[in-house]
Amino acid sequence: MKNKQSLLRDLPSVDRILKSETIREKLETCPKSFVLKAARMAIDQFRCGIIEGDSPCPDTDEIVSTVMEILQGISGYNLKPVINATGVVIHTNLGRAPLPKAVLENVSRIAEGYSNLEYDLGQGRRGKRYAHIKELINDITGAEDCLVVNNNAAAVMLCLSAVSGGKEVIVSRGELVEIGGAFRIPDVMLQSGAILKEVGTTNKTHLFDYENTINENTGLILKVHQSNYRISGFTGDVPVDRLVSLAGKHDLPSMYDLGSGCLIDLRPLGINSEPTVRDVVKSGVDLTTFSGDKLLGGPQAGIIAGKPEIIGKIEKHPLTRVLRVDKFTLSALEAVFMIYADMDKARKEIPVLRMLFTSEEALKIRARRLASALKKAGLRADIRTGRARTKAGGGSLPECEFVTWTVSVLPEDISINTLEERLRKADSPVIGRIQNERFILDAMTIKTSQINSIVNAVKRSLVD
Ligand SMILES: *Cc1c(COP(=O)(O)O)cnc(C)c1O
Numbered sequence: 001m002k003n004k005q006s007l008l009r010d011l012p013s014v015d016r017i018l019k020s021e022t023i024r025e026k027l028e029t030c031p032k033s034f035v036l037k038a039a040r041m042a043i044d045q046f047r048c049g050i051i052e053g054d055s056p057c058p059d060t061d062e063i064v065s066t067v068m069e070i071l072q073g074i075s076g077y078n079l080k081p082v083i084n085a086t087g088v089v090i091h092t093n094l095g096r097a098p099l100p101k102a103v104l105e106n107v108s109r110i111a112e113g114y115s116n117l118e119y120d121l122g123q124g125r126r127g128k129r130y131a132h133i134k135e136l137i138n139d140i141t142g143a144e145d146c147l148v149v150n151n152n153a154a155a156v157m158l159c160l161s162a163v164s165g166g167k168e169v170i171v172s173r174g175e176l177v178e179i180g181g182a183f184r185i186p187d188v189m190l191q192s193g194a195i196l197k198e199v200g201t202t203n204k205t206h207l208f209d210y211e212n213t214i215n216e217n218t219g220l221i222l223k224v225h226q227s228n229y230r231i232s233g234f235t236g237d238v239p240v241d242r243l244v245s246l247a248g249k250h251d252l253p254s255m256y257d258l259g260s261g262c263l264i265d266l267r268p269l270g271i272n273s274e275p276t277v278r279d280v281v282k283s284g285v286d287l288t289t290f291s292g293d294k295l296l297g298g299p300q301a302g303i304i305a306g307k308p309e310i311i312g313k314i315e316k317h318p319l320t321r322v323l324r325v326d327k328f329t330l331s332a333l334e335a336v337f338m339i340y341a342d343m344d345k346a347r348k349e350i351p352v353l354r355m356l357f358t359s360e361e362a363l364k365i366r367a368r369r370l371a372s373a374l375k376k377a378g379l380r381a382d383i384r385t386g387r388a389r390t391k392a393g394g395g396s397l398p399e400c401e402f403v404t405w406t407v408s409v410l411p412e413d414i415s416i417n418t419l420e421e422r423l424r425k426a427d428s429p430v431i432g433r434i435q436n437e438r439f440i441l442d443a444m445t446i447k448t449s450q451i452n453s454i455v456n457a458v459k460r461s462l463v464d
Pocket of ligand 1 (some may be wrong): 151152153154156177179183224225226227228257258259260290291292293301302394395
């Protein structure tokens with residue numbers, strides 16, 4: 001029996017591995033840097049095996065096949081499409097809003113060459129980045145002026161920094177929200193240099209709470225959409241229009257962080273609690289901020305709609321340059337707002353809205369179609385369809401449940417956790433959820449065109 005030292009000495013060198021037939025062939029298509037990295041990783045792996053245990057020295061073929069496996073993992077893109085079978089339409093972990101085709105076409109039209117991003121074609125001189133979309137956003141939201149930054153968190157931060165002037169900002173205790181990813185109103189406030197002035201109680205805040213707190217050091221009255229939670233029972237908050245009149249009486253600016261920012265009337269879905277951006281702007285509030293990629297269904301962005309004097313002041317703040325959006329976002333946003341010029345078209349063409357407005361009948365048909373395709377594949381699993389409920393997600397419409405249809409799978413030979421894991425780790429990952437001891441695929445977020453891929457992925461995952 002050889003000792004460890006001599007086993008280690010026998011490990012093939014990187015050079016020898018590179019000379020193998022398989023690797024030389026691979027090098028014709030794969031960058032050498034990837035192959036080198038994989039070869040070193042493979043050798044290291046075997047070296048550790050020898051040091052830690054009594055593994056025998058592998059032959060070159062064994063190492064080469066490990067190199068090929070590692071290459072498979074490192075030479076592909078890490079960021080890749082997944083099939084969202086969770087039923088959660090605005091899934092922050094899965095990239096929030098899928099974009100309409102027309103929007104992608106516009107992004108590629110602008111991004112593949114030069115554009116008039118900051119060039120005034122009429123005057124032949126430097127132009128303004130945001131000029132391209134101001135009028136369109138104003139028309140659709142009813143705002144007098146607007147500005148766009150990287151996301152709504154940035155929008156809130158920028159507005160507080162530029163408008164509060166380091167003075168006190170009054171917020172209801174019922175609205176001190178934390179959004180996922182460490183966005184907390186009190187922390188953002190601190191960063192912006194403003195002083196948080198909490199008023200009221202967790203469940204109830206009255207107009208007089210705000211009124212009694214206003215003093216010469218007040219800089220802004222802020223309202224924040226509760227977004228991802230609801231307080232129910234004995235509750236009360238002050239509607240934005242009353243805050244606007246209070247602010248007006250004291251010559252103070254007012255702001256509403258709307259979070260999701262819905263442009264479309266959701267009452268046909270039985271949702272009466274979500275104001276549209278237009279409604280909020282109409283209340284006369286000086287600033288309204290909202291996300292581009294929640295209910296709006298567009299790219300990640302933070303939109304600030306407001307009065308021209310205040311927007312002008314914000315535009316001059318140094319943070320505006322720090323938080324400016326690129327041509328991808330601008331071209332995507334222009335195309336999305338263009339779709340909103342026709343609300344019926346928006347309901348049909350913007351994926352987030354199309355999903356939320358899908359009829360129960362259509363969801364049922366889609367679920368049955370998936371179930372029958374799964375059954376036809378002759379899988380060793382029990383497959384059923386059923387009616388269920390899902391949520392919009394992404395911190396939007398927390399109290400609203402949408403009726404949906406699901407397909408549930410109970411494998412015969414493997415555990416549900418194994419099925420979930422294999423689907424998640426598949427080449428084309430399928431993300432679902434486990435509920436009541438079954439694996440659930442939700443028709444709300446599945447496209448009919450994805451049914452084949454799902455069937456194939458489930459089929460491969462069920463093989464023991
Ligand atoms: C989601 C949300 C934010 C953050 O918006 P992003 O676009 O995710 O940065 C801020 N405020 C509220 C109330 C929200 O719901």
